[in-house]
Amino acid sequence: MSEVEKLPKKMIKLKWNDKDLEVPEGTNLLGAALNNGIKVAHYCYHPGLAVAGVCRMCMVEQQGVPRPFPACNAVVAEGIQVRNDTKQIKDAVEWTLQFHLLNHPLDCPICDQAGECGLQDYYMKHGQYDSAMIDKKVHKKKVQDIGCDVVLDAERCILCARCTRFVDDVTKTHELGIVNRGDHAEISVQKELHNDYAQNLVDICPVGALTSKDFRFKQRVWFLEDVESTCIGCETGCSVKISQNKSGAYRVRPIVDSEVNGFWMCDDGRKIYKHLSTPGRLVGPMVFKNSMFLPVAESEIKEKIKSKNIKFILSAGLSNEEYQSFFKEFKNIKNITLYQLPKTGAEFDGILKRADKNCNLRGAQKAFKLAGADSSEEAMKKMLDTLTSQDALFVVMPEIVYDHDNYASFLSKIKKAGLRVALTTDDMRSEFSDFHFLLPVPTFLEKEGHIINYQNKERKLNKGRSYGASDRNVGDWAHLFH
């Protein structure tokens, strides 16, 4: 991401086919075309990785240069005239693609990449259609579990080396390499993958060679719609998109955001969709009765809390707008504190992951300060220590929990309150049995709003489909008290 920020200012003019381009000095020639909306077939080029120049798909001719060359391996220069629409280049791309497909198995119908596959896409444009195969295909190992929930199908690989460059340059863990030679060459793993960013390999693989164990065979990609949002997994706040449809949410992928996450996201962040469409999501208020949760009328809750002393513990994962509306609705309530998730893992892993798992701690602190409330952990501990049977304690549960021991010990301390109500995005799990009532609140994907990340940058949460009762946020439950 730093490279993106450090782009030099001087602009260079060049011509691509008949289009005039103006790009900053030092821009990659292929990147210049792609950034300007020109579609150029390519596999190995990725703006976030070092240049490899191995797939030979982005061939161009330049006036005054005798032979075609790959555009990804060149840098823009003033006044150059580049073409990729001539007969020579079209033939070259067609023949290159034919080589890529020489040993490729024709298993698109059962391949999880179908629908977002570079081979399928470019074959429609550059394919030869009639098979010219005489020799037998070289068969390689399929369905190899290479660790970190990544599955490798060596037959489908076109050896673009994006994955090997990723583990060499980005994670620096060096697990992947290309072994053997010629058409026997294949991707191989040293023991197994061991990094926290392995799912990015699935994203950057242009074909179906690397697929995600978590996602494969769950949905055809053309039945999914993407909702752009922000990851709530930690304080980094990566820009992400969540793929979902009417039957559920299925995966999380990063969006390019040069200020925050660049091109990548961590594997923990990939799991933030899991609770969105669980079958046990609340459809309304619930009461814990005869050791199970049953639907309950709001009036019953209203009756129970009437004579009680109301206290609130908020989570540090709500949106700025929710804090705002909460403090507006509950301005008469004095006892409001904040439960912060404990730090987990290394302070910063050098790439994206951070120990502070509170995705909107800064937003929460700001809102507490504005309302004159104390957001510190001491204040929360003090509240827990002074709970009495006269108290009705409302706890806004965190959406994602990493440290389950800390969470359990937090839940064990609230039992002194006479009446306990959880506001949760989750389903009815056994750990909620200490609560008398459950109230549903929207998940991060069921509300519009903003959160503030560790850099004090504001990022947006967008509303997608809903899989449970999500029409009332925390502040909207205020009517119970009137």
Add this chain to the structure above:
Amino acid sequence: MKKFEFNTANKKKYQELLTHYDDIQSALMPVLHLAQEQHSWLSPEVVAHISELMGIPEIKINEVISFYDMFYDHPTARNVVQVCTNITCSMFGGREIHKGILDHFQLHNMRPSQDGKLYIQKMECLGACEMAPCMRINNIYEGHLTLKTAVQKLEVLP
């Protein structure tokens, strides 16, 4: 896992090899040859040791080993025999010699004999067409072969 280490003489040779190149990666191929000379094949323990020694990830070393036919990632034997079957040698009966040797000693291509004496490998061009058909026994060229002379040369090996 049995640990591999260069013996005293080879440790010296290793240090000397490093002085031939500007960077340590460039010395990888001669270092692998040196290790193979000592250990007869490049076992995972050898790769692990060289990786630690030279600071090169194991997968990068395996890439090199798997690329070249003369680096072995599986056990060989006391005598490594490479029989050329490329165009010139084939025209003079190279393929028949290769097959004939395997049949005579009842071996499979690229699998060591049970007594650990012979390891036969079918090769592409050995670069010695003038003495076709030819083979290499432990890096020494033998040319103008017939099946009979080839078998004789192998039978007297230690």
